[in-house]
Amino acid sequence: MxxxxxxxxxxxxxxxxxxxxSASLERVAEKASVTRRTLHRYFKDRRELLAACSKDIRKRCSEAITAALDNPGDPAWQLEQLLYAAIDCGVKYAFFHKLHHSEDHDHRSANDDCAAYEAMHRRFLQFIVHLQEQAIITKHLTAEWIYCFFSGVVNTAVSADSTGAVARLSQKQFxxxxxxKGIGI
Amino acid sequence: MxxxxxxxxxxxxxxxxxxxxSASLERVAEKASVTRRTLHRYFKDRRELLAACSKDIRKRCSEAITAALDNPGDPAWQLEQLLYAAIDCGVKYAFFHKLHHSEDHDHRSANDDCAAYEAMHRRFLQFIVHLQEQAIITKHLTAEWIYCFFSGVVNTAVSADSTGAVARLSQKQFxxxxxxKGIGI
DNA sequence: GATTAATTTCTCGTTTGTGTGACATTTTAA
DNA sequence: TTAAAATGTCACACAAACGAGAAATTAATC
Structure with missing residues (x-):
């Protein structure tokens, strides 16, 4: 291949x-330029494909974000790298959330993806609280809102990119x- | 009824x-507490239901936003009201975009929804450019980015609301x- | 309470999506 | 050049979603 x-x-x-x-597997296969039969050779059924997606997302996205947080340096700079990492993950980052917040997702079950998400979420919140204590970012906002806002900005960048509304290079900068600014830096 | x-x-x-x-009509009917048969009595098929959704969205959302823009007053205050109007439209505002930017949407066709969207979009951009000229908001960002960002913040508020992560009353304030701040006010 | 409208229930045939087997064709690598 | 691996094609069984008709049931109006 x-x-x-x-x-x-x-x-x-x-x-x-x-x-x-709930897009059909036909559509997925078509866009991936393979037959549905080929898709089924790699993935037994829809569930298995979804699992593979989760795993892929967890691997790329969660690792990139964790890496950014592990990277030592000025906290504000760290946060900036974090944002860039998330934008680089692009649509995968968005899907990470959706999977975790979808209706049929069981947060209680011993689920690797779930655990990975929760761990990342916790670290992020801690990081934000830390920045607030150091008066680097405003205390007017709750850490949870900032987390939501972070995701929102990533989504904005990704969708602005896919619609071609904003030049590629300006994306991250904007x-x-x-x-x-939106969190008071 | x-x-x-x-x-x-x-x-x-x-x-x-x-x-x-592509959620099934069954699911829609179920959540609306009616039978699928009843749904079909009001809407011949999926297409017709979708059209009704478009129309409803256009009516509520587009009008609310236009009203906010028509409302005379301090530009910054006007912009604030605009944001609140969009958040009040909630998920409808988000869907407005999705419909317009979905793949099978034909921008060229003489489509009322499309026209309504475009008109709103144009007005918003003009408004932003106007604010930039008056040095109320930063010129570092393009009007298109600000438009995307606006949608992003609305989505953030809506999803933060649905997940219950942030208190209802703080939502709009945040x-x-x-x-x-994110656009340099 | 009778009348009318709205809704449900049950049913049916049709279409669309899914998963799989057998075999042909192409691609890759020895 | 050829064997193996990957992919495509065709065919089938089956389940789910769809759209609609007819009768029964419920709610609203007078």
């Missing part, structure tokens, strides 16, 4: 399922401007 | 289709803080 078909299917599935959870 | 069934179905459909475009 020229490029990893399995990976291509997963990437396509993430993109499609992100804005249409996102950081709006996010940092 | 206790409350307008047709309207209830439309509202439910908007909420459901917003996070799952949203305005983050948005206004």
């Amino acid at each position: 020229l490029v990893d078909t399995k990976q291509r299917i997963v990437d396509t599935a993430i993109a499609i399922f992100n804005d249409d959870q 996102a950081w401007f709006s996010f940092s | 206790l409350v307008d069934t047709k309207q209830r179905i439309v509202d439910t459909a908007i909420a459901i289709f917003n996070d799952d475009q 949203a305005w803080f983050s948005f206004s």
